[in-house]
Structures are given as C-alpha cells and as structure tokens.
Amino acid sequence: MTALHIALLGYGTVGKGVYKTIQTHQEKLKRIFRKEVKVVAILVKNIEKHHTLDSDVLLTDDFNKIITLEQLDVVIDAIVGQEPSFTYLQQAMNRGCHVITANKEMFAYHGTQLKQIAKEKGVTLGFEATVAGGIPIIQTLRQLLNVNNIQKVQGILNGTSNFILTKMREDGCPFETALKLAQEKGYAEADPTNDIEGYDAFYKAVILSELAFGENPNWEESIRQGIQSITPEQIELFSALGYRFKHVASMEKTEKGIVCSVKPVLVNETHPFYQIEGVQNAVSIDGDIVGNISLQGPGAGMLPTASAIIEDLVYINKHSFSPIFLDEQNGLSVKVSKIYWAMAGDAAVENIPSHIQIIDRPNPNVLIVEASWEEICDIQWPNTYFYQVLGKVLTENTLVSS
Ligand SMILES: NC(=O)c1ccc[n+]([C@@H]2O[C@H](COP(=O)([O-])OP(=O)(O)OC[C@H]3O[C@@H](n4cnc5c(N)ncnc54)[C@H](OP(=O)(O)O)[C@@H]3O)[C@@H](O)[C@H]2O)c1
CATH class of the missing domain: 3.40.50.720 (NAD(P)-binding Rossmann-like Domain)
Known part of the structure; x- marks a missing residue:
C-alpha cells in the first residue's frame, strides 16, 4: 500500500x-x-x-x-x-x-x-487552524461565499483575554490577578503581550478579512486596543446594567474599505457573545442571504487545533482545491452601522456635545450615546471612559440595534 x-x-x-x-x-x-x-x-x-x-x-x-x-x-x-x-x-x-x-x-x-x-x-x-482553533470558521466562510456577500464578521478570537475578562467579572479581581491565573493554567504565555494587547486577535482578523472580503484591512488605520485598562470597578458598573465586557475583533466592508477593530466592547444578554466565557472563542457572520450566523467552540489547545489541521488534510483529498481567491468577488459595500457607546466617569454626563445623540441614561453615572469612532475619540475628558456596545441596546421604552 x-x-x-x-x-x-x-x-x-x-x-x-x-x-x-x-x-x-x-x-x-x-x-x-x-x-x-x-x-x-x-x-x-x-x-x-x-x-x-x-x-x-x-x-x-x-x-x-x-x-x-x-x-x-x-x-x-x-x-x-x-x-x-x-x-x-x-x-x-x-x-x-x-x-x-x-x-x-x-x-x-x-x-x-x-x-x-x-x-x-x-x-x-x-489555514483553518490559524483562526479560532477548533471552530471550522474558514470552511464555513468558504461555503457561505459560494452565494453570499459577507457584510460583517465579528469574533472573540483570543481565548486568553476572554478568560481574563470572565475571571475578573466572576471573582471581582483586578486584571493582574486574572492574568496570573491564566498563566498558571497555561492559557497565557510568560510574555502575554500578543494576547492581552490584541495582536493575536488582529492577525486572525486580517486572515478572516482577506477571506471574507477579498482584501486586507488597512493596517495603519485599524484600531487595536487591549484589555489591560479595564478595572474591576468598570466591570461592576456595567454588570449592574446587564453588560459584560468582551474583547471583540470586528471587520466590516464599508465605502471606505475594510474597517477593522480589535477592542473591548460591551454586550448584553441579547447578543450571541454574552454567553461566551472562559477560553471559548466565537465568530458571528452577517451574509446578505443567510443573515446572521454564529459559531462557538474551543479557540486553541492541542486537540482542537489538530482537529482543524486534520480537517484541512482531508480537504486536500476531497477537493485538491485551489484556494478561493476573491479579487473580483464581493463588490458589495455597506454603510457602517450605527455605533452605540456606553460612557461613564466624571464629565460624561454633563458635557456631551450637541451633535452626539444621547440614547439613554441607565443610571446617573452612565450614558448610552450614538456616535462615530472619530466623534467619540474627540472627547478627551479626564476620568471619562467609553466602550462600544454591540448588538441591541436596551433602553427604558425601546430596543435599538447597532
Ligand atoms: N497552541 C495553540 O493552541 C495554537 C492554536 C492555533 C494556532 N497555533 C499556532 O501554531 C504554531 C505552533 O504553536 P505551539 O503552541 O505548538 O508552539 P510551541 O509549543 O512553542 O511549539 C513550537 C515548535 O516549533 C519548533 N520551532 C520553533 N521555531 C523553530 C525553528 N526556527 N525551526 C524549527 N523548529 C522550530 C519548536 O522546536 P523545539 O521543540 O525544538 O523548541 C517547537 O517544537 C504557532 O504559530 C501558533 O501561533 C497554536
């Protein structure tokens, strides 16, 4: 034989x-x-x-x-x-x-x-194993691309940072304590920079972007923020309002090209990422025909990653495929959807510029506003911080979606 x-x-x-x-x-x-x-x-x-x-x-x-x-x-x-x-x-x-x-x-x-x-x-x-370990995201995207135009891809793509955020919320501990625990459990490297500062998630976002949209995001214009500055107090404040922090990579095709960000965001229980805890990964895809689908599973580890590699091996046999090239595919460009932010801190509640629309004031110290990334970055008050809210925002009388 x-x-x-x-x-x-x-x-x-x-x-x-x-x-x-x-x-x-x-x-x-x-x-x-x-x-x-x-x-x-x-x-x-x-x-x-x-x-x-x-x-x-x-x-x-x-x-x-x-x-x-x-x-x-x-x-x-x-x-x-x-x-x-x-x-x-x-x-x-x-x-x-x-x-x-x-x-x-x-x-x-x-x-x-x-x-x-x-x-x-x-x-x-x-290259299935390069993104989200055991989740068959590359094959799923290839399959969807046969007929769908992909509009948006979002993912929790780094299990280490998700583990740290989960531990901080569950135990009420500071970032440093949760990181130490992640290192003791073998989830984080001795030098955790790649995971906690979002480099690892950004590399994966680049790989997904090229597959989904046929182009790379502009590396210089992409946003990459880590999770180090999140405090137990911030977690407590937003938990009380029904939000959890997640470190999310977002890629969206817009009139300006591929907009890519990796940053901490807030989600509530209406969002599929709310339940993604510990070292789990998740990916959510918006296609023009299929609508939204979400996949979740182990994002790393010996056997989940081996599973992705062996699936690629089997694919060689089944298809002897040439990789999908999307150069001329997917001409669709979508307008950036509305962006909602939760703002908190000293000045946030009093001094909002008039062009920024206030959506809700869930408690005296927190505002939910609608603003672009540029508008929100212009606000540089001391002791004020803001996080994007993904998915549906629950307001007193209505439900609004980003
Ligand atoms: N770990 C995961 O869960 C996971 C998940 C998805 C993707 N990945 C990716 O998979 C790759 C491997 O990760 P890993 O966790 O298996 O790393 P690892 O445990 O550090 O193993 C790396 C292996 O590569 C060998 N190696 C490193 N540099 C080399 C060089 N210049 N020439 C020859 N051999 C070299 C090392 O040799 P020695 O043993 O002799 O030092 C070692 O056997 C990385 O690119 C990682 O990003 C990892």
Missing part, C-alpha cells in the same frame, strides 16, 4: 497534537485517502528535547533534509513566527507539496503571497 507522506514542522503543543491524531485516527484516514497517512519527518529547533519519537520518523533541525526527501506530499507548519516558516512553505509549494499552516502571525503577514504561489503551483493551502 502506498502512503501519503507528511512532514511536520514543529513538535510543540500543535505538532504533537497533529502527530497523535494521525496515529489515533489512522484507520479513518486510511479509509478517506485509501492509503496510509504517515508522518515521515519532523522539524524542531532543539533535537535534544525530542528523543522519544518513533525511529522511522526523520527528526531533524535542518529543513533541507526534509525538502529534499524523495517522497513528500504535504508539509504541515506548526512553528512560531514569520520566519523561517514563510520561507519553508514557499519552498514546499515550489516543490509541489500541499501545505497546511497553524501559524497565524506568519499567515497574517504573508498569506496573500502564499495564496498566489499555491494558485500558480496548483497545490492546496490550508
């Missing part, structure tokens, strides 16, 4: 999960591919750390030994950072290998180029 020959770049959390899943699901994979699915080589940085591998697997720290293997069908990338991952995947596709990556940072920066090479070489490029 011939075999499908796979090289695995990286043998950390994700790499080990993929290796293990290929072994535990070998019979199923054999039925799909009609041949054995074999990891023939693994690339690592420090070989000494990995001495327990099967002896028939080539374990190496030299990519040249992998790319020159006589038989190689698929290269799976589970290493960290833009380089050398980008260079290795180009080499693999140029050799005619199908490629699957979990590396979101590399893919956010170089995905467009890799898609182009895949198209030219007629190979498959899978």
Whole structure:
C-alpha cells in the first residue's frame, strides 16, 4: 500500500497534537485517502528535547533534509513566527507539496503571497487552524461565499483575554490577578503581550478579512486596543446594567474599505457573545442571504487545533482545491452601522456635545450615546471612559440595534 507522506514542522503543543491524531485516527484516514497517512519527518529547533519519537520518523533541525526527501506530499507548519516558516512553505509549494499552516502571525503577514504561489503551483493551502482553533470558521466562510456577500464578521478570537475578562467579572479581581491565573493554567504565555494587547486577535482578523472580503484591512488605520485598562470597578458598573465586557475583533466592508477593530466592547444578554466565557472563542457572520450566523467552540489547545489541521488534510483529498481567491468577488459595500457607546466617569454626563445623540441614561453615572469612532475619540475628558456596545441596546421604552 502506498502512503501519503507528511512532514511536520514543529513538535510543540500543535505538532504533537497533529502527530497523535494521525496515529489515533489512522484507520479513518486510511479509509478517506485509501492509503496510509504517515508522518515521515519532523522539524524542531532543539533535537535534544525530542528523543522519544518513533525511529522511522526523520527528526531533524535542518529543513533541507526534509525538502529534499524523495517522497513528500504535504508539509504541515506548526512553528512560531514569520520566519523561517514563510520561507519553508514557499519552498514546499515550489516543490509541489500541499501545505497546511497553524501559524497565524506568519499567515497574517504573508498569506496573500502564499495564496498566489499555491494558485500558480496548483497545490492546496490550508489555514483553518490559524483562526479560532477548533471552530471550522474558514470552511464555513468558504461555503457561505459560494452565494453570499459577507457584510460583517465579528469574533472573540483570543481565548486568553476572554478568560481574563470572565475571571475578573466572576471573582471581582483586578486584571493582574486574572492574568496570573491564566498563566498558571497555561492559557497565557510568560510574555502575554500578543494576547492581552490584541495582536493575536488582529492577525486572525486580517486572515478572516482577506477571506471574507477579498482584501486586507488597512493596517495603519485599524484600531487595536487591549484589555489591560479595564478595572474591576468598570466591570461592576456595567454588570449592574446587564453588560459584560468582551474583547471583540470586528471587520466590516464599508465605502471606505475594510474597517477593522480589535477592542473591548460591551454586550448584553441579547447578543450571541454574552454567553461566551472562559477560553471559548466565537465568530458571528452577517451574509446578505443567510443573515446572521454564529459559531462557538474551543479557540486553541492541542486537540482542537489538530482537529482543524486534520480537517484541512482531508480537504486536500476531497477537493485538491485551489484556494478561493476573491479579487473580483464581493463588490458589495455597506454603510457602517450605527455605533452605540456606553460612557461613564466624571464629565460624561454633563458635557456631551450637541451633535452626539444621547440614547439613554441607565443610571446617573452612565450614558448610552450614538456616535462615530472619530466623534467619540474627540472627547478627551479626564476620568471619562467609553466602550462600544454591540448588538441591541436596551433602553427604558425601546430596543435599538447597532
Ligand atoms: N497552541 C495553540 O493552541 C495554537 C492554536 C492555533 C494556532 N497555533 C499556532 O501554531 C504554531 C505552533 O504553536 P505551539 O503552541 O505548538 O508552539 P510551541 O509549543 O512553542 O511549539 C513550537 C515548535 O516549533 C519548533 N520551532 C520553533 N521555531 C523553530 C525553528 N526556527 N525551526 C524549527 N523548529 C522550530 C519548536 O522546536 P523545539 O521543540 O525544538 O523548541 C517547537 O517544537 C504557532 O504559530 C501558533 O501561533 C497554536
């Protein structure tokens, strides 16, 4: 029986999960591919750390030994950072290998180029694992794009920051305490910058944006705010009004291009993200035919991420697809929907400029207003803060939607 020959770049959390899943699901994979699915080589940085591998697997720290293997069908990338991952995947596709990556940072920066090479070489490029781990968001978007124009995509795309916000609310603890707990549980890195400052979510937003709208958001004009400045007092204030903080990435096609933001927002129980707690991720998509659909599930971890990679592997067999290119697709542009903000603090209640419409005053210290991002940024009073409210705003007599 011939075999499908796979090289695995990286043998950390994700790499080990993929290796293990290929072994535990070998019979199923054999039925799909009609041949054995074999990891023939693994690339690592420090070989000494990995001495327990099967002896028939080539374990190496030299990519040249992998790319020159006589038989190689698929290269799976589970290493960290833009380089050398980008260079290795180009080499693999140029050799005619199908490629699957979990590396979101590399893919956010170089995905467009890799898609182009895949198209030219007629190979498959899978990247399901780069966004929201076990949630099949990439395949879902591909499927929807057959007929729908996508108008808006929003997501809780970073489980670490969602865990921290959940803990702060449940335990009433400060940010630093919740972060320490996330680190103890292995959800946050020793250097948590990427997660808590929104870089990780932004990379994923870029990947989703290019798939959904066929274009990248303008990186310079995009908004990226982390969760570090949220205090237990703010959480308590808005919890009493029925709101929860969520760290949300939003991508919307507008007349000005793709508007992308990653920032803390407020949602109430009418919004699908209200119930997304702990390390869970969620994605909500607005399509012109389907309306709104939401998916939720594990956003990271060894097996959920391996599941996404193996799904990409199976897709190679089913479709031997060329990636979807949306260059000329999706001419639709929508007007930015109304934006509502919850404002609180010393001056907020007294000094609202007349062009900003007040929607509600749920308590003496909090206002709900309608304003654009620029208008709200113009307000720079000391001790005043504001957060966008997603979804429906519950006012005394009415229900308004953003
Ligand atoms: N962890 C998750 O839940 C998750 C979810 C979705 C996507 N991802 C993405 O998947 C990738 C892997 O994440 P991970 O959590 O598995 O990371 P990890 O546990 O730190 O493992 C990284 C692996 O890559 C190897 N490596 C790093 N740099 C290398 C280089 N220059 N050359 C060769 N090998 C190199 C390391 O080798 P050594 O073992 O020898 O150090 C290690 O085996 C990342 O891009 C991450 O963003 C992770």
